Amino acid sequence: MECIFCAIVAGDMPAATIYEDANTMAFLDIAPLAKGHALVIPRTHALRLSDVSSATAGELMVAVQAVTKGLHAALGTTDATIAIHDGPAAGQDVPHLHAHIVPRTSGDGGAPIHALFSRQAATPDAIAALAVQVRTQLENP
Numbered sequence: 001m002e003c004i005f006c007a008i009v010a011g012d013m014p015a016a017t018i019y020e021d022a023n024t025m026a027f028l029d030i031a032p033l034a035k036g037h038a039l040v041i042p043r044t045h046a047l048r049l050s051d052v053s054s055a056t057a058g059e060l061m062v063a064v065q066a067v068t069k070g071l072h073a074a075l076g077t078t079d080a081t082i083a084i085h086d087g088p089a090a091g092q093d094v095p096h097l098h099a100h101i102v103p104r105t106s107g108d109g110g111a112p113i114h115a116l117f118s119r120q121a122a123t124p125d126a127i128a129a130l131a132v133q134v135r136t137q138l139e140n141p
């Protein structure tokens with residue numbers, strides 16, 4: 001299956017590119033949720049953030065920061081929703097890791113990420129137990 005973001009990286013598909021460095025690039029979304037909606041990607045193909053090296057993950061976030069600053073300078077905005085849909089179940093539409101930057105303005109009709117979900121019932125004891133479980137995994141990968 002051809003990956004459209006890999007095709008953009010290869011120059012085989014046009015894109016409104018706004019940022020490029022050695023390992024990342026950014027372009028404007030062709031179906032923007034707001035003016036300036038941009039996507040930042042690693043040049044190498046990977047599905048999820050957990051599939052790239054920590055160096056690549058860091059470079060991606062540095063690029064997200066730079067692109068966000070550039071968008072705000074160009075648009076006169078100060079705020080943005082920055083999101084990664086990390087896998088198909090999370091709503092990822094193109095199977096190549098990408099961070100969305102959606103410039104936001106007061107009263108734009110958008111919502112916070114909390115609007116995507118109903119709050120889960122969870123007791124403080126259940127949250128504490130899960131924290132121990134996850135911390136154990138992180139300390140003993």
Ligand SMILES: [Zn+2]
Nearest residue numbers: 003006045096
């Ligand atoms: Zn790809």
